Amino acid sequence: MKPRKLIPVLILVTVPLALVLAQSYFAPSEQEAIKTGGKAYAEVFLNQRPDQALCSLHRNRLPADILPKFLEEQRALIKYPADGKLMGDWKKGEAIFNDLRKANCFSCHFGSPVHLGGDVGPSLEKYGLNRGQSEAVQRYTYEVIYNSWAYFPCSVMYRFGALGGLTIEEITHVVAYLLDPESDFNTKPAVGSK
Numbered sequence: 001m002k003p004r005k006l007i008p009v010l011i012l013v014t015v016p017l018a019l020v021l022a023q024s025y026f027a028p029s030e031q032e033a034i035k036t037g038g039k040a041y042a043e044v045f046l047n048q049r050p051d052q053a054l055c056s057l058h059r060n061r062l063p064a065d066i067l068p069k070f071l072e073e074q075r076a077l078i079k080y081p082a083d084g085k086l087m088g089d090w091k092k093g094e095a096i097f098n099d100l101r102k103a104n105c106f107s108c109h110f111g112s113p114v115h116l117g118g119d120v121g122p123s124l125e126k127y128g129l130n131r132g133q134s135e136a137v138q139r140y141t142y143e144v145i146y147n148s149w150a151y152f153p154c155s156v157m158y159r160f161g162a163l164g165g166l167t168i169e170e171i172t173h174v175v176a177y178l179l180d181p182e183s184d185f186n187t188k189p190a191v192g193s194k
Ligand code: HEC
Pocket: 097, 103, 104, 105, 106, 107, 108, 109, 120, 121, 122, 141, 144, 145, 152, 154, 155, 156, 157, 158, 160, 174
């Protein structure tokens, strides 16, 4: 068969296969149980993205044998700024970090000089002063914000870049807010700090 003719055949084979695989994360009995939650509930559960389905299935604790592939796939979702600069404008980052309707970082993290932070995630108080601004720290911080699951599989932390909550540029602004030693985040006391 000519390669051109192979394409429709490949599509015919792979699309149903992908659908079958997506469904097979749950056993038939589990699928039935999920359906008892009502139509809307069942739709959310049974139509999860494959990575979310894995987290649901394993109650957010992925077994060691699937972990390396999972992390690799999450890492592959991360995109970087074209100019390679991971630290943008901390003042713009401040607005994004402290806006409930934007990134809402403070609701889970302590350390903001603007709002009292939550304790769902670790404290980020004086993050930039504690970690420094090395290339590795910039990259780690950018990547965690872009796709937390590349480091913390199944974490409750939003996956800002991977799921489209923030643009690449906005993420670089937040990175600067956390890391720039001149940023209010590192020079002003966190609300609630002792
Ligand atoms: C829904 C809660 C939640 C939100 C919102 C959230 N995070 Fe997180 N974050 C977490 C949790 C929880 C962890 C720790 C990872 C884990 O154990 O799941 C974490 C980890 C981190 C880390 C790594 C900390 C370290 O010590 O290395 C950074 C940096 C971070 N978050 C920054 C942010 C920023 C910046 C925002 C906003 C753009 C944000 N987070 C929004 C929950 C959240």
